[in-house]
Amino acid sequence: MLDSQQLRAFVSVADHGSVTRAADAMHLTQSAVSAQIRRLEEQLGCRVFDRTTRSLQLTAQGSVLLSYARSILNLQQQAVARLAAPRHAPATLRLGCSEGFPSEWLFAALAGFRQRRPDVHVEITCGISTVLAKQVRQRSLDLMVGTVCDAGSDTETLWMEPLVWAFSTKALLDPDAPAPLAFLSEPCPFREAALASLAGHGTTNWQVVLTAQGSGALVAAAAAGLAITVLTPSGMPSILRSIPPGSFLPPLPPARFVIQRAEGSAAPKPLAALVDEVREACFRWRGAHAGALDA
Structure with a gap:
């Protein structure tokens, strides 16, 4: 055996x-x-x-x-x-998942965790990572899995990717017109990083044409040729392409995919088990996509 x-x-x-x-x-x-x-x-x-x-x-x-x-x-x-x-009431864990996170593998891991751990109830909130991180520090969330540009000392980095300017594979941009940009509403780390990069490189020929509450609207706007948005390679659908920095848009900083957990959780053992589940699922997903992400 x-x-x-x-x-x-x-x-x-x-x-x-x-x-x-x-x-x-x-x-x-x-x-x-x-x-x-x-x-x-x-x-x-x-x-x-x-x-x-x-x-x-x-x-x-x-x-x-x-x-x-x-x-x-x-x-x-x-x-x-x-x-x-039957001997214990289910422990409840509150998990935040940020916009722009490659959530397919995460949700699959959570589905498996639910099957294996019926003694733990996981409530999932999706939103902007900056807001979710604040909720973790305030202990209204037990855990956040998301994408940030500046990782704090209370986060664990799962992996890093470059941020890229993303636009339609079929549409063309007018090099003489202001670059049309689309971002999530504030406070969004990708928006903050992009605007800081534009300001730091003295780039002025741009304008924000769309502010959205969800990443789906950003992808749709970019795919239609309405606006350029900011994504990571793992979050880039095939209908979009990256715009090489240096021509009319500056380079962008890297993004960090992180785990952040609240201190003093009411269910430390179930929380540790959930973190282990997310971490192991991340390693498997990264292994399957290493070539595409590291290219």
């Missing part, structure tokens, strides 16, 4: 692509994680990773095992949660 601790170590190493990072995530030593993998391979009679001095990749057998390992661990968590649920 496969040992759950060995499977957890295996899945963590596969997700992080590194024994060192997996050990940090599991709060174990590297030698302990390596021992778990070694014992798993001995039991299975095959290698699950190909190791070199520079990389660690799943073998064909390891790729097959990974899907089974995730299913086994998920079923174990569901069984424990289902049996424990």
Whole structure:
């Protein structure tokens, strides 16, 4: 019978692509994680990773095992949660998700978390990250997953991407006319970063033509050729293209995708479990899109 601790170590190493990072995530030593993998391979009679001095990749057998390992661990968590649920009232966690965040993988992770943890009720609020971060500091939210340009000391950076000027793939811009810009309403970190960059580079031939409450309106306006907006590569739909900075628009600063949690949460253990879920899902999503995001 496969040992759950060995499977957890295996899945963590596969997700992080590194024994060192997996050990940090599991709060174990590297030698302990390596021992778990070694014992798993001995039991299975095959290698699950190909190791070199520079990389660690799943073998064909390891790729097959990974899907089974995730299913086994998920079923174990569901069984424990289902049996424990009648004894405890569900803990409620309030999560903020910011506009412009690549939310598909996050929502998928939350759906899986809900299945595995029926003892935890997650309420999700979507909005502008600056507002959500304030609500976290005021403890009206327990956690915020969002995009910022200036990360504070109370945030954990998941990854970084450049901000880009985005416009329609089909429309053309008049180089002599003021650049038409579209932003979310204040206080929006992308808006603040773009306006600061324009001012810092002395760019004056522009005007704001649209202020929206949601990112969907920005994408629609840019796709129609009405305005230029500011996005990240991960948030760029195929109907838009990036405008290289330097011609008539200045470079933009990078964006940080962060986790920010409230201090003194009323449910610290469920909150830690939710943070772990988001972090692991992020590693998996990043691994699947690393080439496109780092290009």
